[in-house]
Amino acid sequence: MTDALLHGFSLSNKAEADFINIVSAKDCTLIDDQGKQYIDAMASLWLCQIGHGNSKVINAIKDQLDHLQTYNTFDPFTNTPAAEAAETIRRVSPHPEGRVFLGCSGSEAVDTALKLARMFHQRRGDPDRQIIIRRTAGYHGVNIGGTSVQGIEPNRIGWGDLLPHVLEIPNDDIEETASLFAQHGARIAAVICEPVQGAGGVIVPPDGYLSGLRRLCDQHGSLLIFDEVICGFGRTGEWFGSDTFGVKPDMLTFAKGVTSGYLPLSGVITSKELNEELTSNEAAKLMHGYTYSGHPTAAVAAIANIEVIESEGLVAEAQRIGKQMESGFKALLGDSTIESFRGIGGIWACEIGEDSIPARNEMIKNGIVCRGIGQALAFCPPLIITNNEIGIIFDTLSDVLKKR
Numbered sequence: 581m582t583d584a585l586l587h588g589f590s591l592s593n594k595a596e597a598d599f600i601n602i603v604s605a606k607d608c609t610l611i612d613d614q615g616k617q618y619i620d621a622m623a624s625l626w627l628c629q630i631g632h633g634n635s636k637v638i639n640a641i642k643d644q645l646d647h648l649q650t651y652n653t654f655d656p657f658t659n660t661p662a663a664e665a666a667e668t669i670r671r672v673s674p675h676p677e678g679r680v681f682l683g684c685s686g687s688e689a690v691d692t693a694l695k696l697a698r699m700f701h702q703r704r705g706d707p708d709r710q711i712i713i714r715r716t717a718g719y720h721g722v723n724i725g726g727t728s729v730q731g732i733e734p735n736r737i738g739w740g741d742l743l744p745h746v747l748e749i750p751n752d753d754i755e756e757t758a759s760l761f762a763q764h765g766a767r768i769a770a771v772i773c774e775p776v777q778g779a780g781g782v783i784v785p786p787d788g789y790l791s792g793l794r795r796l797c798d799q800h801g802s803l804l805i806f807d808e809v810i811c812g813f814g815r816t817g818e819w820f821g822s823d824t825f826g827v828k829p830d831m832l833t834f835a836k837g838v839t840s841g842y843l844p845l846s847g848v849i850t851s852k853e854l855n856e857e858l859t860s861n862e863a864a865k866l867m868h869g870y871t872y873s874g875h876p877t878a879a880v881a882a883i884a885n886i887e888v889i890e891s892e893g894l895v896a897e898a899q900r901i902g903k904q905m906e907s908g909f910k911a912l913l914g915d916s917t918i919e920s921f922r923g924i925g926g927i928w929a930c931e932i933g934e935d936s937i938p939a940r941n942e943m944i945k946n947g948i949v950c951r952g953i954g955q956a957l958a959f960c961p962p963l964i965i966t967n968n969e970i971g972i973i974f975d976t977l978s979d980v981l982k983k984r
């Protein structure tokens with residue numbers, strides 16, 4: 581078998597034949613090239629809100645391909661799907677009067693938000709405000725900006741120098757954050773923060789933590805960026821984590837759930853106030869944009885995906901999933917099968933007290949795809965998962981963990 585494909589986040593010498601080769605998927609079921617079936621309890625990589633193989637989104641994409649597959653949106657061009665996708669996205673967002681910049685990946689969205697934050701302060705005549713505050717265990721993608729501002733150390737090392745002007749805060753301690761602001765506040769451009777940290781281990785913020793960040797940013801003239809690449813589009817039981825925790829950031833990044841991954845799309849939503857500042861100088865051009873910003877086929881995937889989320893009530897479904905998963909974990913905690921658990925809506929993790937990769941592998945062998953993070957197993961299923969499928973996930977988890 582070919583060894584041409586270099587897999588991300590994988591050992592570089594692992595043989596292609598040793599990877600699980602997924603050939604098709606429908607709803608929450610994956611099928612590999614051996615015909616083995618799995619429940620996709622991770623929605624691929626925290627992304628497939630509407631499940632696999634949804635014909636409404638597939639048909640919207642096919643229809644768009646028949647008309648205009650791709651075109652750019654740099655001046656002087658636009659296309660209706662891109663403009664409508666932006667309108668649809670801002671309508672469901674915490675900033676319905678904001679503006680939406682489009683890209684392809686979460687990493688692009690994060691780098692865009694970091695640049696916009698710095699641009700905001702530069703344009704306001706405050707060029708020394710360049711510090712970005714990251715949080716321990718935060719994940720913000722793998723571009724040079726996202727690598728620099730993520731709080732997962734192993735991902736930051738081995739690349740040489742990263743971005744300067746980055747400081748780290750603990751992910752749960754607002755007092756320590758207040759001291760850092762007291763020291764550096766006048767030079768802090770922005771804080772970047774996932775409402776619920778995903779890749780870092782599904783870490784839900786302590787009560788009052790996010791509003792504390794908002795208060796500190798307001799006091800010191802800094803911007804608050806919520807990285808909603810995982811939390812957005814219903815994952816936490818509201819449209820955005822911002823809604824779930826009742827805190828409005830100045831900018832939100834999104835990706836993944838915006839199209840349920842049917843095609844790559846991401847972006848940044850800016851608040852009305854931020855946008856007014858960014859566009860107040862009419863002669864100032866935005867010297868930023870990707871070839872595929874506003875890609876029309878990806879844009880129709882987003883519009884159709886959001887229609888499915890709305891028509892099938894999937895945001896509320898995340899709350900139903902959350903209730904069932906919480907009671908499943910409570911039972912496992914009750915008989916000491918797990919050490920602890922945490923989560924909200926459709927995103928959960930449990931601590932199993934040892935390296936989770938062997939248990940993850942055993943789960944996969946038994947037909948459940950979950951994710952191992954340190955000593956935790958993470959679960960983030962499509963928002964269409966049935967109670968019966970959740971039951972199978974917990975029966976399998978219980979068997980696997982009790983057999984250790």
Ligand SMILES: Cc1ncc(COP(=O)(O)O)c(C=O)c1O
Pocket residue numbers: 625684685686687688690719720721722774778779807808809810835836
């Ligand atoms: C919160 C967050 N931000 C950014 C990213 C990067 O997204 P992408 O892998 O699409 O570049 C991810 C990916 O998991 C993420 O979870």
